[in-house]
Amino acid sequence: MAAEDLQEELFCPICLEYFQDPVSIECGHNFCRRCLRHSSEEGGGSFPCPECRQPSSTAALRPNWALARLAERARHRQQQGHRAPETCGLCDRHGEPLRLFCEDDQRPVCLVCRESQEHQDHSLAPVDEAFESYREKLLKTQRSLMAKMEKVTYLQDSEMKNAAEWKDKMNNQQLRVSAQFAKLHHLLDEEEQLFLQRLSEEEKETKKKHAENTLRLNRMIASLKKLMLEVEKKSQSSTLELLQNPKDLLTRSENQDVNYSVEVLQVKTECHVPMMKEMLKRFQVAISLAEDTAHPKLVFSQEGRCVRNGTPASSWPVFSSAWNYFTARRNPQQTPQSVKRFQHLPSVLGKNIFTSGKHYWEVENQSSLVIAVGVCREDILGIVGNSEISPDVGIWAICWSSTCYWPLTGNPVISTSLEPAVQRVGVFLDYEAGDISFYNAVDGVHIHTFSCSFVSHLQPFFWLSPLASLILPPVTGGK
Known part of the structure; x- marks a missing residue:
């Protein structure tokens, strides 16, 4: 049997403390003489066992010296440095020590509260047992919370690291965008200059062609004016002068070249903006x-x-x-x-x-x-x-x-x-x-x-x- 289980056998089931002057009754259970006396006062010479409820008599009480010695030694060890069950104070209603813990109400109660109608069907446990049980649960919960805290702290660090990396990526992306658009602006400037150069060259060629056409038309006009003057002069001359080779003037007038068609000038260079x-x-x-x-x-x-x-x-x-x-x-x-x-x-x-x-x-x-x-x-x-x-x-x-x-x-x-x-x-x-x-x-x-x-x-x-x-x-x- 484990040491804790052996130690539990040294506690009185009534007062939940180490036995003091323990006695055995007819059913074999042990109690402190003082606790048993208080429990059996109402029944006179006969009383039910507090644990199994079998009848017993005060005359059948037998001192349990071995159990008394073991309880005394255990009490002495506790007094030498081992932790003893803590006193939880007194009950507000009955003034008795709070030796039990009610699982249903989640609070300490006294022995009198245990017998009351309020806690009749409640689950009760000794205070020291409840203390150890809940202390272990709290320690386990504490370890769990610490593990969760470590996880959340790790996640927080990861989030901060992720945000820092994202900020670096964002800055790099902004730099790339600015660099790419700067390059695009440069390319567009080059394309603009290229188109303007093409337009300038087309303008020069068109102006040159226009000048050539204008010169040709001016020459045609000058030639026609000259022929018109010759024809006018010839038509107004005397008979002998008019008949001096008039056919030559007529032939030259008929052969005067006026074959010309006006070409509609159009801009041939298209404005093609990339993207x-x-x-x-x-x-x-x-x-x-x-x-x-x-x-x-x-x-x-x-x-x-x-x-x-x-x-x-x-x-x-x-x-x-x-x-x-x-x-x-x-x-x-x-x-x-x-x-x-x-x-x-x-x-x-x-x-x-x-x-x-x-x-x-x-x-x-x-x-x-x-x-x-x-x-x-x-x-x-x-x-x-x-x-x-x-x-x-x-x-x-x-x-x-x-x-x-x-x-x-x-x-x-x-x-x-x-x-x-x-x-x-x-x-x-x-x-x-x-x-x-x-x-x-x-x-x-x-x-x-x-x-x-x-x-x-x-x-x-x-x-x-x-x-x-x-x-x-x-x-x-x-x-």
Whole structure:
């Protein structure tokens, strides 16, 4: 048997202290004589055993000298330095020593409390046992908390180290970003200078060619003036002088070279800014067609993303009078508020309404026929009279086919060739800057820009020539 178990056998079950003058009763259990006397006073000569409840008599009490000696030795060892059970004070209700611990109420109680109705069904243990048990549990909990503290401290150190490493990474990334953009700025500066140099060279060549053409025309004019003077002088001379070889003058006049055609001067060097296509994509928005604003001849498909002009091709005027086709006629009896859709202009608006910010969308020409794309004021459906499509009436758009384009400015048409052929055009609106720009959506090459101050809500604008069709490609990035 362990030493602790042997020591427990030396405690009186009643007072829970070392036996003092221990006696044995008929059932074999041992108690302090004083404790047994107090317990059996009410029963007279016969009393139940405090532990097993078997009846016994005071006459059967027998001193247990061996147990007394062992208890005395154990008490003496405790007094020599071993820890004795601590006294927990007195019970507030009964004034008795607090020798028991109630597990249910989690507090020390006295022996009288044990017999009370309040603690009848409670689990009770000696104070020293509860002390040792809970002390061991607390020590175990303390070790567990220390282990947790060590873990949390390690995690805190790891977090601090992680934050320091992240800060270093962030600083390095910021330096890399600054370095890369500085390099990009340098490359863009070089590209800018290269394009400006190309433009300068093209300008020199064009000016030289223009000067040569001007010199040629001046020589032709001088030669014609000389011949005109000779013819005038010859025609006013006398008969004999006039008939002196008049055929030579006539032949020279007929053979005078006036074969010359004016070549329209165009800028051939394209403005191709690197990464323009990627930068435009950052502002890409999904455009939806407002079918309720469309001209009756426009037909929609692919969930409203594709639109086609069903007007017969015979209604398309010849190129010289094509400008008249860009005319919106409105019944004078109608008010702008009553106009719900385009009646004469084969056009449709986008549902999107822009009042600020930067926005980019793309339009694909499926038919290679002439279409017009851009933006307009949202009240454009109430356009009055025979106004031409132009910024003056609140429409900023370019007319465009696969081979050429021209801005709709209200002036006579001067088309610009698109080489190579452009199938998809990007529209970029910078509301605050007052710019609406058009780009080749394939490589980001700039086509045209309108500049003005927008003072109203804007909507996407689309116009289609007969049998022409366009589609709004799905958005692949951006907002």
